[in-house]
Amino acid sequence: MNEMPLKPNDFGSDQEVRWCPGCGDYAILKAMKTVLADIxxxxxxIVFVAGIGCAARFPYYLSTYGFHTxxxxxxxxxxxxxxxxxxxDVWVVGGDGDFMSIGGNHTLHALRRNVDLNLLLFNNAIYGLTKGQYSPTSPIGTRSPSTPGGSVEQPVNPVRFALGCGAKFVARAADTLQTHLPVVLKRAHANKGASFVEILQNCLVYNDGAFGAINDRSESQEATVRLEHGQPMIFGKENDKALLFNKRTCRFEAAKIAGLENRDDIAIHDETSLERALALAALEQPDFPVPLGVIYAAEAxxxxxxxxxxxxxxxxxxxxxxxxx
Amino acid sequence: MSETALAAERQGTDKAQPLVVRFAGDSGDGIQLAGYEFAKSTADARSDFMTFPDFPAEIRAPTGTLFGVSAFQIQFGADEVLTPGDRADVLVAFNPAALATNLQNLKPGGVLIVDETHFDARGLKKAKLDVNPLEDRTLDGYQVITVDVEKRTLEALKSLELGRKQAVRAKNFWVLGLVYWMFARPLGKTQDWLNVKFKKTPAVARANIMAMKAGHAYGETLEISAVPDLTAPRVAKHKGASRIISGARAMALGLAAVAALGRRDIVFCSYPITPASTLLHALARLEGGVRTFQAEDEIAAATAAIGASFAGSLGVTASSGPGLSLKTEALGLGVAVELPLIVIDVQRGGPSTGMPTKPEQSDLTMAIHGRHGEAPLPVLAPATPDDCFWIMIEAARIAIETMSPVIVLTDAYLANAASDWEIPDIDNVPDIDRPRVKPDGEGEFRPFARDPLTLARPWVAPGTPGHAHRIGGLEKAKGSGHISYDPANHAEMTRARAEKISRIADRLPAIEMEDGVQDGDILIIGWGSTHGSIAQAVKELNAEGARVSHVHLRHLWPLPRGLEALIRCFPRAVTAELNTGQLSSILRSEYLAPVTCISQVNGQPFYVSDLKAEITRRLETCVHE
Incomplete structure (x- = not known):
């Protein structure tokens, strides 16, 4: 029908965007338009279905069919x-409240059933639209209006949750990484089945800097490892560090490449391995770089x-x- | 003498009085199965009938206990049979507990068939009986036939070398055989059915068939004087091609009809809950038209159905009261985004888990008013198992014509009750059409433009070229559907949503009374599954010379036009409801009319005799009590 290829801006709606200036959601919206044009x-x-919260306003700003539920x-x-x-083509957009708290059950079953949906969790580790309460992904000690003395609950790790649910496609990305995020979104779209993508998203107003260096474009290389199937897991601004897989403990270890006896010890990413994916999901700051990219992808x-x-x-x-x- | 008895006298021997037969035993005894087979044989005998399975929520409660008793009742006759009957003419009790709990359901002088096997100390203790009712004077005044059913079943199956436990399982068919003999029914069809049902385990089929034949043969050995003659055929002359159908099955077929009439698959989403699950089971077996989805919870069932409606299929969800409570937020969304949706509530005794297998009409107020915000939606209720088919088509038509969720209130009785069913002539039912894409004619597509007559917005599904749009639960600007917090717009949209529902009443047929005259002494207002009991009670009272009128509401919201005027024609207006007066208070608040209520909340359908007594009492009271 469309003689001319669509451009990213053809996917924007006529509605004024109402997120706070500087919100990570703007960056995700931009990446999404690029991806839709590429697809x-x-x-x-195309249908965008969203829950409630800041992230869930997403469908209003796209020219596709949309349902803010x-x-x-x-x-x-x-x-x-x-x-x-x-x-x-159905995309589901929600925040950490939507996906991990009030709607946790639906996340579980959509993943378990492997319904062909692209599920995008905008994780900002805070309840933004209700003015800053701690969320199920907030780290222990988060001070918020409802936890003035700091939260005491262990946060949920969404990637681990998704793997535990039996998801067949699990990925992680960050809002500001505009060369990386679209690649992950396109992979999610290409997967036939439930594709779960956790997008680390900065909330400037209530939780600025929650993900530290991860979505700081200049520091991100140190704080994250970019996964590519079949490629060695190398990270650092100078590509000077790597992950090794300890087969005895079934855990990853981080090391400086210069200190390695054998460069072949560097772990090669195998996105089809559930065991490796579970080990990757366990990697958290500050001891480890946070894995970004497609963590697990299997046919089902x-x-x-x-x-x-x-x-x-x-x-x-x-x-x-x-x-x- | 009742009208049926008079008719029987006029028309000769094949028009004997209707009879009520009740089977009662352990929930593991196969009572429902035997009862249902008896109902099928009744349909084959071309009698009119209605059944009522009355069972506990426990799947297989400990044997012999009072709370584990399951019962199945059927009334059949040559004239129109509207209810499963009050007290039974024939009661079959499989054990002491069944006798203890069901003797109250047997008419004085009625026939009682008892399996005496378990009337020993242990069985009596389980049934909490201090003395053996077979030995004291408890059963005086009944025609009692005691049989050692278990022993006779075992004897009959001796040649099969089955284990005792397995052989005893055939005892329901031994009893069914005896009952078939009493009513002069042939065994052939049940035998055929057993052979099909147990195709993979022919030994089970053989055991059941042998037991049934043995029970039948035992009847031949009984002294005739011991058994009343129940063999009059009771053939209903009015009948065309028919089959036996339960309310749940009729609803499933109704939804299949909706798919055909709307020329698009419908999506049925539900979460297992008693007594609504039978509908999911029936639909899952259909081979086209209905896509079933067993959701992870009640909320997912409702929201997935809404998603399906957004995508252009008609979404349907079904549950019972507790589930409807969980769905209410989703219903608010359905009202706000103005999408068609059918919500079936198979009501049961509440609150909370209440009595899951027992009927009650206590969700009416919730259905009409139970949502946050101003969220009106239409509420319908089928009156009979047959009407369960037609109400689905009606609900779909209203949902699509007005772009609104519709709640259909049925109940545990209506879902499980079966009657004979005349196969509907679907050729004369018009297609279900969708609202126009541009209800106001010219110009660009506006998702919240309204049809000037129905006030419905267009229904344009994703995939439709050039019409991409966004909807959501936030208030929408009229016409465009963009987010709007404008005060005047919200007021206008709130009133438009209410007016849209109100206007449904303009398109309904004029209200008609079921029975009685406009200047009668009392108007009985019923709704839903009580139709049969009320109709029978009113018919009998009027035959006895009373002036009672009956109106039965299929549409509970909006209320039918003309109802208020009708109520005002009568010196007394009384609802008859299986709740504490929900419809009567709605009518009082809507009309400021002094409507009172005949209320029953014991988890059972109305007895016709109770209704007659209560209506008579109301007639004796002065007007406007």
């Missing part, structure tokens, strides 16, 4: 969209297809109905 599908065949339920609504019309039957549903109409008609009656 090249008509906005008419209720808190936590976006994955369930999106499952219904796919059941009705499996041909649509997609839910809607496995149920045998296609299109919107199963050739059911009055004659067949009469035979049934």
């Amino acid at each position: 090249g599908r008509s906005p008419d065949e 209720i808190h936590g339920r976006a994955a369930a609504v999106a499952t219904g969209v796919k059941l009705a019309n499996p041909d649509l 039957p997609e839910f809607i297809e496995a149920r045998g549903f296609s299109g919107t109409w199963s050739e059911w008609d009055r004659e067949k109905l009469k035979a049934l009656l």
Whole structure:
């Protein structure tokens, strides 16, 4: 239908964006428009479904079909969209409250079922729209209006959660890393099944700097390791550090490359290995670089297809109905 | 003499009085199965009938206990049968607990068939009986037939070399065989059914068939004087091609019809809950038209259904009261985004877990008013198992025509009750059409433009070229649907959403009374599954010379036009409801009319006799009590 290839800005809506100036969501929106233009599908065949929260305003700012639903339920609504019309590209957007708290159950089951949805968790480790309470991903000790003495709860690690749910595609990215984020989003889209992407997103107003150097573009190389399937896990501004896999403990260890006896000891990323993915999910700052990229990707039957549903109409008609009656 | 009895006298021997038969035993005894087979044989005998499975929530409670008793009741006759009957003419009790809990359901002088096997010290203790009712005077005044069913079943199956436990399992079919003999019913169809049902385990089929034949043969040995003649055929003359159907099955077929009439698959999302799950089971077996989804919870079921409706299919979700509570936030979303949706609530005794297998009509107020914000939506209730089919089509039509969620209130009785069913003529049912994409004619597409007549907004699904738009739970500017916090716009949208629902009443057929005259002495207002009991009670009272009228509401919100005027025609207006008066208080608040209520909340359908007595009492009171 579209003779001219669509440009990123063709995916923007006419609505004024209402996020706080400097919010990480702007960067994600920008990356998303680029990705949608690259994918090249008509906005008419794309649906964005969102829950409630800052992140969940996302659909209003795109020219695709969009549904801003209720808190936590976006994955369930999106499952219904796919059941009705499996041909649509469906993206689910929510925050850490949506995905990990009030809607945690739906996240679990969308991943477990492997419904062909792209689930984007904008994790800013805080409740922004309700004015700054600690969230299920906030680290212990987070001072907030509801935890003036600091929170005491262990935070959930979304990547680990997703792997535990049986997700077949799990990735992590960060808002500001504009060359990396689109690549991850495109991989998520290309995966047939539930694609889970945790996007570390900075909340300037209530939780500025929550992810430290990770989404600081100049320091990110030190704080993260960029995963590429089949490639050695090297990180650092000077590419001078690496991850090694200790087969005895089944854990990763970080080391300076210069000190290695054998460069072949550097771990090679195998995104098809669940065991490696679980070990990667355990890596957290400050002791380790945070893994970014596709952490796990495995083939599995997609839910809607496995149920045998296609299109919107199963050739059911009055004659067949009469035979049934 | 009742009207049916008079009719029987006029029309000769095949028009004997309707009969009520009740089977009661352990929930593991196969009571429902035997009852259902008896109902099928009743349909084959071309009698009119209605059944009522009355079972506990426990799947297999400890054997012999009072709380583990499961019962199945059927009334059948030559004339129109509207209820499963009050007290039974024939009660079959499989053990002491079944006798203890069900004897109250047997008419004085009725026939009682008892399996005496477990009337020993242990069995009596489990049933909390101090003395053996077979030995004292408890059963005086009944026609009692005691049989050692277990022993006779074991004897009959001796040649099969089954274990005792397995052989005893066939005792329900031994009893069914005896009952078939009493009613002069052929065994062939049940035999065929057993062969199909147990195709993979022919030994089980054989055991059940042998037991049934043995029970039948035992009947032949009974002294005729011991058994009343129940063999009159009771053929209903009014009937065309029909089959047996339960409310749940009728609903499933109704949804399949909606898919055909709307020319698009519907998406049915639900989470298992008693007594609504039977609908999911029935739909999951259909081979087209309905895509079923067993969601992770009630909220996901409702929101997935809304997602399906957004994507252009009609979303349907079903549950019972506790589930409807969980779905209410999603229903608010459905009202706000103005998408069609059908929500089926199979009501049960509440609050909380309450009585999961017992009927109650106590979710009416929740259905009409139970949402945050101003969130009106239409509420319907089918009256009979047959109506469960038609109400689905009606609900879909209203949901799509007005772009609104619709709640359909049924209950545990209606879902499980079965009656004979005349196969509907679907050719005369018009297609279900969608609202126009541009309800106001010209100009660009506006997702919240309204049809001037119905006030419905357009329904344009993702995938439609050139119409991409965003919807959500935030208040929307009229027409464009953009986010709007404008005070005047919110007021206008709130009133438009209410007016849209109110206007449904303009398109409904004029209200009609089921029975009685406009200047009668009392108007009985019913809704939902109580239809049969009320209709029968009113029919009998009027035959006895009373002036009672009956109106039965299928549409509970908006209320039908003309109802207020009708209520004002009568010196007394009384609802009859299985709750503490929810419809009566709604009618009082809507009309400022002195509507009172005949209320019952014991987890059972109304007895016709109770209703008659209560209506008679109201007639004796002065007006406007």
